[in-house]
Amino acid sequence: MAEDTAPRVTFGAWPTPLEPAPRLARALGLGAGDLWLKRDDLTGLGGGGNKVRKLEFLCGAAVAAGARTLVTSGAPQSNHARLTAAAGARLGLDVVLVLAGPAAGQDLGAGNVALDGLLGAEIVWAGEADAADVVQQVVERLRGEGAEPALIPFGGSSATGARGYAECGRELLSQAPDLAQVVTALGSGGTMAGLVRTLGPERVLGVHCGAVPDPGAAVAALVPCPAEALRLRLDQVGAGYATLTEPVKAAIRTAARTEGVVLDPIYTGRAMAGLIAAVTEGDVRAGDRTVFLHSGGLPGLFGNEPAMRWAGAGAP
Structure with missing residues (x-):
């Protein structure tokens, strides 16, 4: 395209x-x-x-495909995850963020994690599992619930995101x-x-x-x-x-x-x-x-x- x-x-x-x-x-x-x-x-x-430029194209594709939920992953303090949550809020879409590592020991009132919560995202902690595997599990669950999820790639980095x-x-x-x-x-x-x-x-x-x-x-x-x-x-x-x-x-x-x-x-x-x-x-x-x-x-x-x-x- x-x-x-x-x-x-x-x-x-x-x-x-x-x-x-x-x-x-x-x-x-x-x-x-x-x-x-x-x-x-x-x-x-x-x-x-910088993720805003990528998300304009990634979310454009998601909306065009009829998505109602955005799913992505990142580190606990991921800027990409925070901005995906903001993009979902702007578009009226649900957002699920899969963050690496366990919930235990995380300061949920600091930095990007606090903003993820403020922006209304659901946070799933990957724990000891590979975050990419957990993302697929989340996507399958949402599809089973009829939520029509769109998978936003790690860091927003794909051929589509690079257009930004x-x-x-x-x-x-x-x-x-x-x-x-x-x-x-x-x-x-x-x-x-x-x-x-x-x-x-x-x-x-x-x-x-x-x-x-x-x-x-x-x-x-x-x-x-x-x-x-x-x-x-x-x-x-x-x-x-x-x-x-x-x-x-x-x-x-x-x-x-x-x-x-x-x-x-x-x-x-x-x-x-x-x-x-x-x-x-x-x-x-x-x-x-x-x-x-x-x-x-x-x-x-x-x-x-x-x-x-x-x-x-x-x-x-």
Whole structure:
């Protein structure tokens, strides 16, 4: 299906702003006019974030198919799950979220989990089971109840969801025709894949966040581009997806204290740490216009206890 005729609903206000970040640029060793922020944290729906672009197409397809319930999965502090709940509320659809791990020990009043409840989603905790298996069980149960469920893929990442970031690439070309590269967090792959589809692999740098075991394969599966042609940084995961590393702390602190921009510890913090490393190594150079995609995720910061303790102590 051609991208301009794909079923779609509208959740966000487009285009999102492209803002200069001169103080951050100088702090990283770039020229004052070299670094710009694509503010996809300001997409509006449910607290904002990059998943809104994907969900416009995914929910458009679900509505066109007659769905009455959306089902998806994610980590306990999943931004995608929170925004799927918001999308369902906007459309008048029920939402079931399958979140990894057990309910025991979860702080249900923190971050995205609290917002999931506020938005009216039903939460199913996967416990020791594989979340994908639990999702299938939920879908089968709902079908048996006549609920007509639509399965929204993990992270919103599919060929359909990637259309949202193919469109974002076109927005960027209209806002900054001379852009040299876009730096983005790489989670489930759909955001980077959509950007690569429009901008080409040479102009997109993805920073692996630990959400999938093979990030190159995840992106390549969604865009006609071999994995070896992609620009990837795999050095910011640290001990694992949920860990808060020293480079990420430094990146979050620098962005906050130079531009008043808040990043999260899992995605945008890692992406900024990857950008800092790329500048240090000469992969991102002064004189080139670089766009940092701020993909949102602020509620996840409030659900990350180590990050909140660190920030509350003055972010030393």
